[in-house]
Each structure stands twice: as structure tokens, then as C-alpha cells.
Amino acid sequence: MSEPSDLAKLIFGRLTWEAIPFHEPILLWTFVVVALVGGVVVGAVTKYKLWGYLWREWFTSIDHKKIGIMYIVLGLVMLLRGFTDAIMMRLQQAMAFGDNVGYLPPEHYDQIFTAHGVIMIFFVAMPLVTGFMNYVVPLQIGARDVAFPFLNNFSFWMTTSGAVLVMMSLFMGEFAKTGWLAYPPLSGIAYSPGVGVDYYIWSLQIAGIGTLLSGINLIATIVKMRAPGMTMMKMPIFTWTSLCTNVLIVAAFPVLTAVLALLALDRYTGTNFFTNDLGGNAMMYVNLIWIWGHPEVYILILPVFGIFSEVVSTFSSKRLFGYASMVYATVVITILSYLVWLHHFFTMGSGASVNSFFGITTMIISIPTGAKIFNWLFTMYHGRIRFDVPMLWTVGFMITFVIGGMTGVLLAVPPADFVLHNSLFLIAHFHNVIIGGVVFGLMAGINYWFPKAFGFRLDPVWGKRSFWFWLIGFWVAFTPLYVLGLMGVTRRVSHFQDSSLQIWFQIAAFGAVLIAIGIVCMLIQFYVSIRDRHALRDESGDPWGGRTLEWSTSSPPPAYNFAFTPIVHDNDAWHDMKQRGYERPLQGFKPIHMPKNTAAGIVLAGLSSVCGFALIWHMWLLVGLSFAAVLVAAIVHTFNYKRDFHIPADEVVRTEETRTQQLAAVHV
Numbered sequence: 001m002s003e004p005s006d007l008a009k010l011i012f013g014r015l016t017w018e019a020i021p022f023h024e025p026i027l028l029w030t031f032v033v034v035a036l037v038g039g040v041v042v043g044a045v046t047k048y049k050l051w052g053y054l055w056r057e058w059f060t061s062i063d064h065k066k067i068g069i070m071y072i073v074l075g076l077v078m079l080l081r082g083f084t085d086a087i088m089m090r091l092q093q094a095m096a097f098g099d100n101v102g103y104l105p106p107e108h109y110d111q112i113f114t115a116h117g118v119i120m121i122f123f124v125a126m127p128l129v130t131g132f133m134n135y136v137v138p139l140q141i142g143a144r145d146v147a148f149p150f151l152n153n154f155s156f157w158m159t160t161s162g163a164v165l166v167m168m169s170l171f172m173g174e175f176a177k178t179g180w181l182a183y184p185p186l187s188g189i190a191y192s193p194g195v196g197v198d199y200y201i202w203s204l205q206i207a208g209i210g211t212l213l214s215g216i217n218l219i220a221t222i223v224k225m226r227a228p229g230m231t232m233m234k235m236p237i238f239t240w241t242s243l244c245t246n247v248l249i250v251a252a253f254p255v256l257t258a259v260l261a262l263l264a265l266d267r268y269t270g271t272n273f274f275t276n277d278l279g280g281n282a283m284m285y286v287n288l289i290w291i292w293g294h295p296e297v298y299i300l301i302l303p304v305f306g307i308f309s310e311v312v313s314t315f316s317s318k319r320l321f322g323y324a325s326m327v328y329a330t331v332v333i334t335i336l337s338y339l340v341w342l343h344h345f346f347t348m349g350s351g352a353s354v355n356s357f358f359g360i361t362t363m364i365i366s367i368p369t370g371a372k373i374f375n376w377l378f379t380m381y382h383g384r385i386r387f388d389v390p391m392l393w394t395v396g397f398m399i400t401f402v403i404g405g406m407t408g409v410l411l412a413v414p415p416a417d418f419v420l421h422n423s424l425f426l427i428a429h430f431h432n433v434i435i436g437g438v439v440f441g442l443m444a445g446i447n448y449w450f451p452k453a454f455g456f457r458l459d460p461v462w463g464k465r466s467f468w469f470w471l472i473g474f475w476v477a478f479t480p481l482y483v484l485g486l487m488g489v490t491r492r493v494s495h496f497q498d499s500s501l502q503i504w505f506q507i508a509a510f511g512a513v514l515i516a517i518g519i520v521c522m523l524i525q526f527y528v529s530i531r532d533r534h535a536l537r538d539e540s541g542d543p544w545g546g547r548t549l550e551w552s553t554s555s556p557p558p559a560y561n562f563a564f565t566p567i568v569h570d571n572d573a574w575h576d577m578k579q580r581g582y583e584r585p586l587q588g589f590k591p592i593h594m595p596k597n598t599a600a601g602i603v604l605a606g607l608s609s610v611c612g613f614a615l616i617w618h619m620w621l622l623v624g625l626s627f628a629a630v631l632v633a634a635i636v637h638t639f640n641y642k643r644d645f646h647i648p649a650d651e652v653v654r655t656e657e658t659r660t661q662q663l664a665a666v667h668v
């Protein structure tokens with residue numbers, strides 16, 4: 001094979017036909033399936049002439065509700081990919097014993113567990129959490145949108161661009177084989193010379209910018225745009241947990257950006273921040289990435305705690321017990337979550353004093369978490385509990401998460417962790433708190449707020465089926481991993497010799513199949529609900545007897561959310577208004593002007609992902625061109641951003657009067 005010319009190198013860098021995995025049958029078939037599904041979707045959108053509508057009403061929309069829904073769609077699509085990786089791992093580990101090497105070669109298995117972790121955290125949990133905060137918070141605080149609507153659109157597309165790059169690594173080149181946190185020296189250029197780690201770095205850098213900007217956006221929104229009367233201690237709990245989460249995002253994500261930038265410098269320019277030689281120190285990377293990593297797990301769970309608080313008080317038809325202590329517990333967790341990161345590597349050998357400090361801070365964090373659990377139980381106590389689907393997920397969470405928390409406290413004991421570190425016990429623990437906590441919470445949130453967003457409920461029958469398959473599937477899939485971990489089986493192994501272990505992996509694989517059925521039930525639930533949307537229609541805008549402001553609007557809410565800014569007297573603002581006889585403000589109309597939809601967000605993010613792709617493949621000419629294009633597009637956008645639109649007052653007043661009649665009719 002002749003050496004490519006300098007010009008070819010400048011243009012194509014290290015991108016060659018070899019980068020396409022024609023020789024990998026699994027990837028080839030995956031490509032065929034993805035191409036087929038993609039073709040059907042594109043065909044349907046073209047057939048029903050929906051491109052214009054999608055572009056005008058969704059892709060370029062600066063409406064927080066639409067952006068929130070797009071985040072959630074992105075998260076659910078990536079859940080299918082991330083879960084496919086999970087099933088592939090379970091299958092390999094259930095069959096690869098003795099002479100049977102399974103169906104996945106080690107280097108492919110390594111990419112799968114790395115992609116699984118990266119996708120589930122960055123492109124499933126983060127978009128879902130950000131989607132809920134985006135959709136719900138402005139409605140809960142009585143605002144017409146977030147503080148920076150354009151920035152919100154741009155942040156979404158930056159997150160999506162990162163996801164696109166990760167998906168591209170399936171069919172062009174490879175993904176990292178390092179595990180989801182890409183520890184050096186394995187992630188350094190010496191041991192990972194391929195494009196995998198570069199896909200990892202640039203997809204996370206691009207998505208990370210989106211996350212950081214949405215963090216700033218939501219903090220500004222919550223601090224500056226609350227309705228009159230909504231003091232901090234009158235904010236709904238979900239808004240409180242969102243505020244703390246976004247403070248953590250702003251405090252932690254720059255650390256991730258910095259540490260990945262240093263790793264990139266090592267790989268691209270030959271510096272020695274994290275290398276084995278020339279003064280490099282890999283443990284500095286491990287420290288920095290967990291200074292981001294542990295707050296990250298609380299960035300995921302805090303909003304979910306907020307969802308549970310809303311659901312428990314609504315479905316117990318009772319004020320949330322211990323509102324103030326709930327707020328203090330959230331703030332304490334936020335602070336403590338920044339003081340525990342070293343529990344991820346007690347085995348670094350930093351000595352008893354350091355380990356005991358981080359062991360104790362880790363154990364302490366279970367106290368405010370426990371306080372939350374008791375507050376939810378005391379809210380249910382003597383409540384008129386309705387076990388609708390959101391409440392089922394909540395009770396499932398309480399049982400599952402508490403057990404997961406307990407295994408966490410066990411791992412926080414350094415001597416015990418020395419035995420269990422990097423074993424399957426650890427894998428079972430963090431899936432216990434992430435699936436039992438974050439996933440169950442997001443499912444509760446989808447079932448709880450879906451009728452607000454679309455005006456009809458989700459089908460409860462398939463909803464309950466999905467819940468039971470997830471709950472039982474979770475325990476069947478991960479209990480064996482707790483057992484295997486206690487027996488000393490380590491993580492990230494694609495083949496085993498000891499056949500006595502196989503039965504446990506087979507049970508775990510069966511559990512993963514049950515969870516897969518749970519996901520299919522959820523998809524059927526969406527389909528059946530859309531098909532039967534008229535029967536599931538909710539005229540009231542408040543199907544569950546909600547207590548916070550988002551339930552005071554129609555479903556779906558008008559583009560401007562509130563024509564008349566609500567006056568708040570209580571943290572259960574809507575419940576309080578209902579007590580006052582559906583007292584909704586109808587005076588003091590403030591003109592509504594909103595920035596127009598714009599293509600700038602998707603264009604800037606699109607150019608950023610082209611630049612990222614070029615950096616991955618060392619296509620230096622394209623790097624320069626796309627980077628210059630990003631700058632030009634950003635400058636051009638600053639000139640046309642001034643254009644916004646007004647909604648005529650009489651149209652708004654008419655809508656509000658209809659809404660008042662609607663409420664009167666529903667609540668006679």
C-alpha cells in the first residue's frame with residue numbers, strides 16, 4: 001500500500017477504507033439494521049411531508065418545552081443503543097466459559113462495555129434529566145421560558161452532536177477500549193494509538209459544553225425568573241433539586257473539560273501529564289476525573305429525588321412531609337458530593353488517614369439521603385395513596401435504592417473496598433442505585449408529566465407491565481453479580497475458566513432479557529397511548545390532582561406558558577390556588593415577546609461535530625475550515641438575534657378565558 005501524498009494526508013488524515021469494519025460481521029449487520037430503520041423513518045417523514053414542520057417547529061425551536069421533549073427523545077433513543085450493549089455483554093459472559101470463547105472477541109467486548117458506560121451516563125441519563133429540568137422548571141416557577149432560549153437550543157444540539165459522534169464510531173474506526181472513564185496510561189497514545197479514545201474525548205468535550213451551558217441557563221432561570229411571591233423556601237422541591245444539580249454541573253463539568261483537554265494534549269502534542277514516564281502521573285487523571293465523576297452521579301440522582309417528592313405528595317394527596325428538611329438534605333448532599341471522590345480508588349494506597357476521611361464523608365452522605373426516604377414515607381403515612389404508574393415506580397425505587405445505598409455504605413469501608421474494588425459487586429452496586437434510582441425516577445417522571453406535555457395520559461396497563469418487568473428483571477440480573485463479586489469475580493472480563501460460575505451469569509442474562517421486555521412494554525405503551533389518545537385525553541390539564549404550578553396551565557401549555565404571571569403564596573402554589581377556588585390571575589397582563597426560532601443552534605453544533613470528527617481523524621485542513629466556520633456562524637448569529645415576535649394581547653386573553661371556563665366546567 002503506497003504512502004499517501006502530503007495533500008492527501010492534509011485532507012484525509014488517517015481516514016482510509018480500512019476504517020470501515022467490513023471484516024466485522026456483527027458491525028456489518030448492525031449497519032444494515034440501522035440503515036433499514038433509518039430508511040423507514042426518513043421515508044415516513046418524507047412521505048408525510050414532515051421535514052418542514054420538524055425544522056420550523058422543533059429543530060429550530062427555542063421553546064423550553066419542545067427542547068425538553070427533544071432531550072427526552074434523544075435519551076430514549078440512546079437507551080436502546082446502550083441497552084443493546086448491555087444485552088451483548090450479558091450474552092457473552094453467559095456463554096464464554098472454558099473452550100467456548102463466546103461470540104465477541106476481547107477488543108470488541110472492551111469497546112462495548114466502554115460505549116455502554118459512556119452512552120448510559122452522557123447520552124441517556126444526562127439528556128433525560130436535562131430534558132425534565134428544561135420542560136418542568138419554567139412551568140413550576142411561573143416563567144414564560146428559560147433565561148437564554150437560544151442558548152438552550154444550542155446546548156441541546158451540542159449534546160446531540162456528541163451522541164452522533166459516538167454512534168459514528170460504530171461504523172467508522174472504533175470506540176475506546178478503556179472503560180467509561182478512559183484511565184491513562186491505557187488511554188494514552190502509547191497503548192491506544194487508534195481513534196477510539198479520540199472519539200471518546202471529542203464527543204464528550206462537545207456534549208460537555210452543551211451540558212455546562214444548560215447548567216448556567218437553568219441556574220439563571222431559577223434565581224431570576226420566579227413568579228412574585230415564590231421565595232426560595234416556596235420553590236417546589238423539583239425546582240430546588242434542579243437548582244442544586246445545576247450548581248453541581250457548573251462546578252464539576254469544567255473539571256471534565258480540563259482533564260480531557262490534558263489527555264488530548266498528551267495524545268496530540270506529546271505532553272506528559274498522565275504518561276508513565278517523564279514526570280507524568282496517571283493518578284492525577286484518576287483524581288480529576290472522579291472530582292467530576294462523583295458529583296456527576298448526584299447530578300443524575302438529585303433531579304430524580306425531586307421527581308419522587310412531587311409524585312409522592314401528589315399520589316398521597318398530602319403536602320410533602322418535612323419540606324424544609326428536604327431542602328436542607330438536598331443542599332447538604334450537594335456539598336458532600338464534592339467531598340467523597342476518592343472512594344472510587346481507596347486502593348490507590350493513599351494511606352489510612354486519607355481513606356478514612358473519604359470513607360467517613362461517603363457514609364455521612366447516606367444520612368441526608370435517608371432523611372429523604374423517611375420524608376417520603378411520612379408523606380405516604382395516612383395519605384390517600386393512589387398506585388398509579390408513577391407511584392409504582394416510586395415505591396419500586398424506595399425498596400431498590402435503599403438496598404443499593406446499603407451496599408454503597410459497605411463499599412465506603414476502605415478494608416471492605418480493598419476486597420470488592422473493581423469486582424462485580426461494585427458493578428451490581430452502582431447499577432442498583434442508577435437503575436433503581438435514576439432510571440426508575442425518570443420512568444416515574446415520564447408517566448407523571450406526559451399528560452401535561454401532550455394532553456393525554458400514557459396507557460396504564462402497559463405502563464404497569466413495563467414497571468414489573470423492569471423491577472423483577474433488575475433483581476434477577478444484578479443479584480447474581482453481587483454474589484459473583486463476593487466470590488471475587490472482577491469486572492470487564494469477557495471469558496472465564498471456572499465453569500461453576502456460569503450458572504450465575506446465565507441467571508443474570510435471563511434478568512437482562514426481562515428488562516428488555518420491560519423496555520419493549522414501554523415502547524408498546526407509547527404506541528397504544530398515541531393510538532388511544534382520545535380515550536386517554538385529559539381536559540383538565542391536571543389529571544393527577546397536582547400541587548405545583550405546572551398543573552395550572554392547559555395541557556399542552558400555550559407557547560408562552562403563562563399569560564398572566566401567577567402570584568404565589570405557598571410551595572404547593574397550584575394546590576393553594578385550588579383551595580382558594582381556582583383563583584388564577586387574570587389581570588396585570590405583560591406583553592409577550594419571545595425570540596424567534598433560529599437555525600443558528602443546529603448549524604453551530606453541526607459545524608462543531610464536523611470539527612470534532614476532523615480532529616479525531618487528523619484531517620487538519622477540515623479542522624481549520626470547520627473551526628473558522630463555527631466562528632463566522634457565531635458572529636453572524638449575533639447580528640440577527642435581535643428579531644423577536646409578540647403575541648397579541650387579545651389572543652392571549654381569549655385563550656385564558658377559555659382555560660378558565662375549561663377549569664370551571666371540569667371542577668363544577
Ligand SMILES: [Cu+2]
Nearest residue numbers: 294341343344
Ligand atoms: Cu462516588
